[in-house]
Amino acid sequence: MNASEIRELLKLLDQPDIISFAGGIPDPAQFPTQAIRDAYAAILSDPAKAAQALQYSVSEGYLPLRGWIRRHMEALGVPCTEANIMITAGSQQALDFIGKLFLSAGDTALVTAPTYLGALQAFNAYEPRYDTLGLEGGNRTPESYREAAAANGGRVGLAYLVADFANPSGETVSLPARQDLLTLAEALDTIVVEDAAYQALRYDGEAVPPLLALDIARSGGIEASRTLYCGTFSKTLAPALRVGWVCGASAAIAKLVLAKQAADLHCATINQMVMHQAAEAVYESQVASNRKVYKERRDAMLAALARHMPENVSWTRPEGGMFIWVTLPAGIDGADLLAQAIKDCRIAFVPGGAFYGEGRQNNKLRLSFSLSTPAQIEEGMARLGALLRRLG
C-alpha cells in the first residue's frame, strides 16, 4: 500500500462513527480563541498598529515576537539575541530552508529510524540519501558515516532529530545520547537540526536540555554552535497562524533569511503581531492546560493498551507529546491492518512504514492520543486489541 492509498483511506476519517488516532494535531478545544480574537481586535482597532499589521515587514520577523522567543530560548538555557532568531511559517518551513541550504543532490541526511515524515518530505526536494542515526549508543563511527556518504558522491549535510517526545515514536533522547550526537556532528563537521515541535508538552519526568543549549556549553557560545533549533507555536497555541522560528548562529540565520526572502518575503505581519500578543497573554496558562488535558489522554491510552493488547504487541511510553508507537508481530503489516481496522472496527491510525528514510519497518503503528477523550481511547484500544487477537 503506498502513501496515496493511505491518504485515500485516511479521507474516510470524516465519517462520524470512526474513532481516529491518526491525526497528530492539537485538540481545537484547546485553542486560545478568546486571546487570539482579542489580539486581532486590539491590533486592527488601533490605526497605527493596523497600518503596521497590514503592511510588508522584514524577512527576519516581527522584532517584539523575536524578543519574546529570545526570552523563551534563554529560559531553555540558550543565551541569544534577536539576531539568532528568524520567524518561519511553522517549523515546517524551517526544515525546507535548512534542506535548501545544507543539502545538495547526493548528500547524506542523517535521520533516526523512524523519523518525522514531514522532515523527509521537506528534505526529499533536495534529493539527499538517508543514513540512520542510532541514538542511545547505536551510532556508527564518523568514518563509517563519512565513507558511506562519499561512496554516494556527497557529504553528510545534516543530522536531524526530534529530541523530545518524537513524532512518531514518542521517545525522548537521553542527555548522554545528545552529547554523543554533538560529538559525532563535530567529527563530521555537520549541522544538527533540532526539531522541538513538542518540547513544551512534557507530562512527567525531568526535562533534558535542548541540544542547542548543550552545544553552546561545549562550543562557548551560540555563534560557535552548529545546532539549528526549530520551534513552533503550532502545538501549544494554534497551528493555523503558521508561526514558528529557527534559532542558531547568526551567520546561519542570515543565510536562512535570504531563503525566506526568496520564498515568501516574510510571515504574515498581522499573524506575527497576534501571536506575540497571545503569547504574552496566555502562553504559560495555555501550556499548563495542554499538559493537563493531553497527560490525561496519554495515561488513558497507556492504560488501555495494557488492558487490551495481546502479549506479542509492544509500545513506547512517552513522557510527553502526542504519540505512542506500537510494534506489531513481525508478520503484520500496519497498512493492511489500517484497511481492516477502518472496515471492521471503525478505528484509524497511521501505519508506520512511511516514517523511514531507510530501513523501513512495516509492522509499526503511530497512535495519536491528542484528539480523543479517555472514553474514546478505551473503546478504540479495546477494538484494536480484539482485531489483533483475531489475527493471532
Ligand code: PMP
Ligand atoms: N516537526 C514535527 C515533529 C511535527 O510533528 C510537526 C507537525 N506535524 C512539525 C514539525 C511542523 O509543524 P509546524 O510547521 O506547524 O510548526
